[in-house]
Amino acid sequence: MGLLDIFKKIEPDKKKSPVLHTLYDALFTMAYTPDTVTADGVHVRDGMDLKRTMIHVVIALQLCFLFGTYNIGHQHFTAMGQYLGFLEGFHLKLVHGLIKFLPMFIVANAVGLGIEIFFASKKGHAVEEGFLVSGALIPLIMPPDLPLWMLVVSIIFAVVIGKEIFGGTGMNIWNVALLSRVFVFFAYPTEISGDQVWVSGFDSMAAGAAVDYSWWHTGLFNSLFEWMGIAQFDASAVVADGFSGATPLALAYEGGWEKVTQNFSIAQMWWGDIPGSIGETCKPFILIGAALLIATGIASWRIMLGMVIGCALTGMAFNAWGATPFMDVPWIYQFYMGSFFFAMAFMATDPVTAASTNRGKWIYGIFIGIIGLIIRIINPAYPEGWMLAILFMNTFSPLIDHFVLDSNIKKRLARA
Amino acid sequence: MKTVRIKYLAFLAFIFSSNILSAQSVTSTPSYLIYALIGIGLLVVFGAIMMLTDNLLGIEADKHGVDLDSGNTNMFQKIKGLFKKAAPNFVDESKFHDLSKGYDIKLQGAARGEIKNVQVSRFAVKPQNFNGISPIPKIMVELGDEVKAGDPIFYDKKRPDIKYVAPVSGEVVEVRRGAKRSIAAVVILADKDQSYRSIDVPSLDGISRESLVSFLQENGAWSLLEQRPFNIIPSTDSIPANIFISTFDSAPLAPNSNIVVEGHGAAFQKGIDVLNKLTSGKVYLGLNANEKPSSVFTNAENVEKHWFRGKHPAGNVGVQIHHMAPITGSNVVWTLGVQELITLGKLFTEKKFDTSRVVALTGAPLNQPKYVRTHLGANVADLLKGESLDESIRIIAGDVLSGEKVTTDDFLNFKDDQITAIAEGNQFELFGWLLPLAPRPSISKTFPSFLMPNYEFEGNTNTHGEKRAFVVSGQYESVLPMDIYPQHLMKAILTGDIEKMEGLGINELAEEDIALCEFVCTSKQPLQKILREGLNTLQEQL
Secondary structure, X not given: OHHHHHHHHXXXXXXXXXXXXXXXXXXXXXXXEOOOEOOOOOOOOOOOOHHHHHXXXXXXXXXXXXXXXXXHHHHHHHHOOOOOOOXXXXXXXXXXXHHHHHHHHHHHHHHHHHXXXXXXXXXXXXXXXXXXXXXXXXXXXXXXXXXHHHHXXXXXXXXXXXXXXXXXXXXXXXXXXXXXXXXXXXXXXXXXXXXXXXXXXXXXXXXXXXXXXXXXXXXHHHHHHHHHOOOOOOXXXXXXXXXXXXXXXXXXXXXXXXXXXXXXXXXXXXXXXXXXXXXXOOHHHHHHHHHHXXXXXXXXXXXXXXXXXXXXHHHHHHHHHOOOOOOOOOHHHHOOOOOHHHHHHHHOOOOOOOOOOHHHHHHHHHHHXXXXXXXXXXXXXXXXXXXXXXXXXXXXXXXXXXXXXXXXXXXXXXXX | OHHHHXXXXXXXXXXHHHHHHHXXXXXXXXOHHHHHHXXXXXXXXXXXXXXXXXXXXXXXXXXXXXXXXXXXXXXXXXXXXXOOOOOOOOOOXXXXXXXXXXXXXXXXXXXXXXXXXXXXXXXXXXXXXXXXXXXXXXXXXXXXXXXXXXXXXXXXXXXXXXXXEOOOOEEEEEEEEOHHHOEEEEEEEEOOOOOEOOOOOOOOOOOOHHHHHHHHHHOOHHHHXXXXXXXXXXXXXXXXXXXXXXXXXXXXXXXXXXXXXOOOHHHXXXXXXXXXXXXXXXXXXXXXXXOOOOHHHHOOOOXXXXXXXXXXXXXXXXXXXXHHOOOOOOOOEEEOOHHHHHHHHHHHHOOOOOOEEEEEEEOOOOOOOEEEEEEOOEEHHHHOOOOOOOOOEEEEEOOOOOOEEEXXXXXXXXXXXXXXXXXXXXXXXXXXXXXXXXXXXXXXOOOHHHHOOOOXXXXXXXXXXXXXXXXXXXXXXXXXXXXXXXXXXXXXXXXXXXXXXXXXXXXXXXXXXXXXXXXXXXXXXXXXXXXXXXXXXXXXXX
């Protein structure tokens, strides 16, 4: 086998350059499943391994990647009042989306995997697959205009403090992707809250503010589009009158469901034609991903269903209370706004940080649903709660498991 | 309970009314959509309350030791029960256990057809097959000695009463040494015509337990018994709470006990009668409800018969014990296999220590998988005569889950009734994790083979991935039909938390019970090894 021989030939020395060897090992095991055979125990092993588990989460995210990238461009042009139809100006929206998203994706993965490889070589074991998913998730949960250096700092924090000091993949207490998000949230609050951050390509969201294009837009792609004879980026465009950049949640906080529906239709919110974090907006595509994860048994349906139930229940309770306009938003529409489904499908179901007993998963899921919606509706500073709710329940999931295990132990004792 | 229910109703009414009010405040005219939403809302509320209370109730019930399987506390269990497949007509429904968890690893090369006779010249007893025996037992024979089947050949210096006997008559030709000069095997070159040590068998009527015990120990029958917890030879003074026999083996390619037991009905029944003398409790028989078992099993008397339907490990005696009469507190129970029980019975019916064994030779690489008749501890090469096996084939004494890798020069272990041959998987596979081309057994639905539940795999010994920390949860529980949390138990063992190990039920497990969990493990953890370490730690504490 030719490729195998090439791989064997370029293998760096393990002692002389441990970091390089770890990198080589990571790439090699990506290309080839190792030839190790079973010893001391079962003689056949299930075909499933961690790489395959993780890659299925990434596969489930693909539609979110596609839609998220395009929606960056779509929201950008919507802000200027240009190409209002979803598929109008397709190439411009796609290119703008890619110019914003690709650097984030590449930087996130390069930094995260770099740290992983460094720590793996220090510890002398293989690179674990955890960051495969974290690296796919982190860009999707950030606002599109987030400066790259903030992304880098947040990832360093999340991977080093959140994961490596606990011992790497499988040992962490908090969801790594959410830790990076929460770091940006608390360290650079102006960059990740308010109405200014959800639409990319502008310095300010005020009407008449100029668009902020880079060399990629005006230099490279404009000359390309000119040559092809199709529409180009207009560097003199400005933010249209009456456009605020506010997300449905921000609107709901200000003026309840009426104010939301003045700006967005229900179908728009459902299909994801709204400003927001990159991957969170298109509900059907997220649900397709969730369905894939449930069908393959990779993510826990108990947690997902628990979250839906908890959220619905809390939504109804708030409807009954009805003290603020936000509380009066019909509970079913709470699902249409914000990132509930994304958090449910991809964040809460992280097997390492979630409760690990089946009974615990129900309780864990339901409580995330309850707490998340409470934070969304009551927290005045930032109307979204899933990040904090999940991290909060991550902290308590060992306690939930403890109670479940304790009941199992007591049952056994009672039998005696 | 009643007041709680009223509270729920009040809460429901409150939510219901509030929903109508809030709905009306949004749209001035209530439409069918609103009522539909309210309907869904009510369902969700109801479901949520049921779900939450059900789980909390479950926890509470566990604390008080209530059996959840009976369905008295669990609402969903009851609903599920409505959709269950009915029990087959040959089972006693009051003693029927329908195990939904488990997985059958379907491999090619099951043994088929008549039991063939095979010429095996050498047999061996391996002291290390008996967990807990000292590494260098006292050997009672010398090289060149002629022994008869049933003659004692060694004993453990810690427990000199318990004799281990020769399985066949012949000449002692080798005492094989293992690591640190421990005794690995005592090898006997068998005579053409077997001769048996003449045994003065007492009558079972009116015999005292003590004299029966010393008779069994003197004649090697004691070593047929196994004690749980720890899977060791029972100590002389131990009185088992119950004795359990599983009459079917659900492991991959395992021999069919119906074939094995044919013609041994009298010995089987006699063995049960002996066991009844030894326990203060009952003798339990676990029967196969997947297919109709042999009449030897169904007609057995003086036993409590339970029926089990389900995939592997439903045939494991450990799983069956858990559902019939779980091990409690400091109690011990005994187990033994069908063939061991027949040997025990024949000691009384035929007055000789007859170690005849039916062994299944299985596996895809074999030209002719078949059943053969031989004796305990047969030589592997002799059994596999006529098969061309090279380095690329692994030979396993036992099944692929908890068997032991052997060379052809080796011998079957004391309880082995199966040899499995399987291809070694020491090849690199391009994108094997992403686009696996060759079919491989898996419980994961990410492999298309889950659509073909009856597909038989060739299988190989590749690990299909590298070892990782525990990441995925709920996986082990999905194939272990016991109320045990294997992953948490493993973590308790790894951290040396003895109290938690016991609490989480380590005493109910043996390696074979956890083997399927090890098979499915995404992180490729060696669970059987970890479990044995835990059991050893516990044993040292006693």
